[in-house]
Amino acid sequence: MVASKSWLEIPADSHFSIANIPFGIISTEGQEQKRSAVAIGDYALDLQCFAKNGGFSGLPSIQDKLSVFGEPTLNSFAALGRPVHKQVREYLQDVFSEGSASSKVLKDNEELKKEALVPRSKAKLHLPMQIGDYTDFFAGINHAFNVGTMFRGPANALQKNYTHLPVGYHGRASSVVVSGTPIRRPNGQVILDPSKPDEPTYTACKRLDIELELAAFVCTPNKQGEPIPVGTAEDNLFGLVLMNDWSARDIQTWEYVPLGPFNAKNFGTSISPWVVLMDALEPFRTKALENSTELTAYLKDPQANRAYDIKLEVDLTTSDGTNTTISKTTAANLLWSFPQMLAHHTVGGCPMNTGDLLGSGTISGTERDTLGSLLEINRAGKEEVKLSNGEVRKFLVDGDTVTIRGACGVENGQLVGFGECVGTILPAPPLQQ
Template sequence: MPHPNDPALRSFIPVDSESDFPIQNLPYGVFSAHGLAPRIGVAIGDYVLDLWELEQDGRLQVEPGTFSAPALNGFMSQGPQVWARTRARLSELLRHDHGELRDSEELRKRAVVPMREAKLHMPFHVAGFTDFYSSKEHATNVGAMFRGKDNALQPNWLHMPIGYNGRASTVVVSGTRVRRPRGQLKPPGAENPSFGPSKRLDFELEMGAVIGQASPIGGMLTEAQAQAMIFGFVLVNDWSARDIQQWEYVPLGPFQGKAFATSISPWVVTSAALEPFRCEGPAQTPPPLSYLQQAAPNNYDIELEVGLRAASMNKPARICRSNFKYMYWSSVQQLMHHASSGCAMNVGDLLGSGTISGPEKGQRGSLLEISWNGTEPLALADGVARTFLEDGDSLTMRGWCQGDGYRVGFGEVEGTILPAES
């Protein structure tokens, strides 16, 4: 049987060469259509393959009821062997030269749903959300703004992945509108803080690692164990209220400035599908402590771009183009560090990479950097300019790996800003 990552594979369902969802991808998500309850499917071209229909028909070997669930957590908990077996089986069922599904008109009508007829939901129940700060370029840019170039990186930054625990309760799926947050504000020169809507609302271009296996409290993780626990990845927009955050973050870090919303893409691209796109990350100097050292290349060559559309614009303008390969600390290192204190990890934990900025000016992954803290307004179309996000603005992120004649993509994560509640 051909390997599911074989570039020569073709599906009997037509897939454009620039589609995010060829047979080499097969990302998992949760969808509903035709009045039926949400269940699990995979994306293939412009269609969703209903895995519950295939499970009921005896075509997939999983625990009973796995794919009728409205979240991926139960499937993920069955472990890497089930993940690999299921992906191989789905690849076989979709191959252009395999007639089992292709030639069964009745099953095909039930199981192959046009994407335009499907509503996409949160793909998994987020057990916990941790956001990291792992792009050296981003951390250097932000540090230089507020502390000067000579003190841009804090002394601990080159020794461990810096992170904080965010709010799982406000992780939302793409397309969910985001209400401008309110909080305490104290602009420079003000004697006392005030309470009101954020005036410096921002996005953060991130990837999120989805944890598919639990680890016990009190333990640690090897590199191999951490690799095996990561089920896949999603696009993440970790919205940020810079003015609320700036006033609150000393001494304990972000809180309300990040707690109001985090948007993720609806499709989880598996680590297995990303395997051909593994690459080395930046050289780490000084070398990490032994528990954080890596023997394998744990970064991924994932192209990322951000589009911003103001309410007065007909189409979005691209404002950033970056790549996940620039991350100084990999997702595997983040997970190893997270568990190193004895912290238990759960199925459905989400690890945000932190803002992904590259070495070039056009690769800055936040408006804080793009506008250099509001001092260099970003020019858009028709005379529109931005330093931070305004009400009615729509922000869209996309990501993909480019293969030989195909791409493995994530779709998009989109959010539109609504005014703060009065």
């Protein structure tokens, strides 16, 4: 479905076409209070202001719920459920459509346009949701295979359970930050001398890495003890964001046996600020990677095509401003879909809350220029990434900036994109004496 043309000038390569309408939380100079907005072209439409000035007059069903747009997170809006998200998104598409009846509320109201249409360059973006719990899965099978090969060889690269269930672990919700927040290099215990594998050193991380991921926000909760069926699980999801799950590989190697990653991951995880709704992604659904394992009942999805053909890329920018694209891949490189992750997460009765975040795991293709982590690109530290300015990298150095971008569709003014997920590495704090 091609969305209508907008009366608002939207650049053809904008991630925020009228086909998108992603939701986020903004504040502005002079109005520091956080509130909801949607991104459209080079603007953010301030939904609190829009609602207060009759912008939603054409959508009677939402009238008693407009206060949600004045809240500092999207949780209350998300909790209204997918049918409401769909109505609001479609209404806003109509508001921005050339010649539509609803367009009058904004297009013909110069004062409201001035007040509610904030240039995005002037909007400060915040975490879109209050995240109760954050879970990170491992659904990128190429990544799991590549990393498993490094440790156990290709024959034993994937653990026995890998194709039977979406492996995941509980992450640290408090460390999730919005794109643009600097990331401080962590200190921790690492093995510096492989010949002394029992003698850790307390030092700044020397193998600081990225993980290119997608992540889904939960909108509709389930009660403790009541699993979410895979067939309807998509309706429990609000939308997707890009994620960079920064990883301290050397800390991870020493700490992760037997209970999994901990300080290697909990110093920071960045997400993009605009939540792209499930309905906006609908036209870009595609098959996930083939799983030849016969799945057990609770993971058998009656619908195929639950992956998304989101084109992803990762840029590394050095402190001198030199930019190098180090990876280009697609989000279709996942073995498990978000509905399957949610069905598995709740099969034992785990309660999900509005605002919970589910990461996909690192998304890698099979070729060297399609990998989602430096660990894979540099083959466990054996090779180097050549940057445009002649420098090389195995892992990140202080001052490096990593930018993830992702979008669906082609550049005809109909892109459904995520914008960027950006973070710059700050030096580690002094070691404690």
